[in-house]
Amino acid sequence: MAIYLSPEHRISMQSHAEAAYPEECCGLLLGLIQYSDPPIKIVSEVQAMRNIWNKESALNFQLPSGSDPSSQEGHGVSKIDRYSIDPQEMLGVQQKARECSLEIIGIYHSHPDARAVPSAFDEAIAWPLYSYAIVSVFQGKTDDLQSWMLDDKGNFQSEPIHLLATKQIL
Numbered sequence: 140m141a142i143y144l145s146p147e148h149r150i151s152m153q154s155h156a157e158a159a160y161p162e163e164c165c166g167l168l169l170g171l172i173q174y175s176d177p178p179i180k181i182v183s184e185v186q187a188m189r190n191i192w193n194k195e196s197a198l199n200f201q202l203p204s205g206s207d208p209s210s211q212e213g214h215g216v217s218k219i220d221r222y223s224i225d226p227q228e229m230l231g232v233q234q235k236a237r238e239c240s241l242e243i244i245g246i247y248h249s250h251p252d253a254r255a256v257p258s259a260f261d262e263a264i265a266w267p268l269y270s271y272a273i274v275s276v277f278q279g280k281t282d283d284l285q286s287w288m289l290d291d292k293g294n295f296q297s298e299p300i301h302l303l304a305t306k307q308i309l
């Protein structure tokens with residue numbers, strides 16, 4: 140599968156990531172899935188969301204067994220390396236999207252001072268069929284944007300990103 144978005148969508152995610160630095164930002168990708176051969180996702184809207192990660196979130200979350208426990212030491216409470224979207228806000232966006240015949244097709248977030256590759260935390264919270272766009276931000280400036288999807292075994296695989304002209308329709 141591949142994901143298609145406009146340059147404006149890319150700029151929106153990058154601007155959000157830079158504004159949130161040194162914390163992670165997060166948001167939703169709204170659009171449609173075309174079940175062609177191969178299937179493609181078309182982003183119609185990028186919706187910035189609040190990162191509500193806090194101590195309570197950290198206490199309620201545990202990395203899967205087998206993960207490196209030292210990776211949680213000194214981490215897990217900070218928005219510097221974690222994000223969480225308010226479920227009620229997400230539900231509201233989902234309802235509005237449906238009114239416009241759209242659906243949530245992915246989630247984006249940033250990795251401050253880290254590469255745009257999924258972390259163990261990202262893998263642990265990922266849902267099948269969603270695209271996971273990650274924006275890397277180094278010293279306050281965006282560096283890279285990569286998209287990922289879970290495969291049938293629950294492992295992230297790279298998903299190609301194609302930029303569309305603003306008015307281009309597939």
